Amino acid sequence: MPFAVELLLDERSDRRVRQIWAALDEQGITSPGGIPGSDYRPHVSLTVFEDGDPGQVAEVLRPLLRTAGWPPLTLASLGFFLTAEAVAFLGVVPTARLVSLHHIVHEAIERIVDGINPYYHPDALVPHCTLATGVPDQARVTGVVSRSRLPVAAVAASAHVIGDPGGLGRTRIC
Secondary structure, eight states: OOEEEEEEEOHHHHHHHHHHHHHHHHTTOOOGGGSTTOOOOOEEEEEEEEEOOHHHHHHHHHHHHHHHOOOEEEEEEEEEEOSTTOEEEEEEOOOHHHHHHHHHHHHHHTTTOEEEOGGGSTTTOOOEEEEESSOSOHHHHHHHHTTSOSOEEEEEEEEEEEETTTTEEEEEOO
């Protein structure tokens, strides 16, 4: 089962992303918030891995994330991963602080987890906040998102290790 280390967004930006999710759902494009039985929350993932102990990952990361401080998270653009997953996302500006935090997380857990997703390796991160997966029509997503005000200026409210799929099995880091 895959896991992720996620930065959850502050209340105001969480609400803005949820409004976009709801608008997508209204147009028949299933957002993470529209998946029955899930507990997805708007977030930016720092890493995704296949195998590891979420409690151990949280313990290793807790002191590092407490001292690193939260980087600003500016959700500034609409993007798509043109892969079989067909993911639509809000692109996050890759600031030096965010990239540094990503490297800190990766270095701290690389010896205690297995199967880090190639999209999350150092120097390969495309920071993003997922809007939908399995997108059959990019133009429809573009139409919905274009009615939203971007950028969304966000701040991380907390960090968690999440059991995926569905955003279930949340272990709080800090």
